[in-house]
Amino acid sequence: MPSKLYPRLYFCFPLIFFLLAPISLVLAAPFSSAPDITVLFSNAMKFVLKILGALGVIAFVFCGILYLTSAGNIERAATAKRYFTFSVIGLVISLGSLIIILTIDSLLR
16 A cells, blocks of 8 residues: 555655745745844743733742731641742743843844
């Protein structure tokens, strides 16, 4: 069975190439004015860090609600404190990476 499939594939590859070559030449013009990879990387990292900041604020609110609703339960209060510590560590790491990215971005421009 595979021997019948291979000749068809060998016939399809040149056909696909000759059909897609003119399209790629037409579409290459808009990409020549695309920004540098450093700009794209910097913008993507800034976006990701903004999302992480928003998630950090949500984590703070969640930890506060968890701590307030512990109602004297020591285990739940300890869990809330541990989550709060983890969210602070995550925010410190994300803010540190934002500072590093902005520094590198300013040096490259």
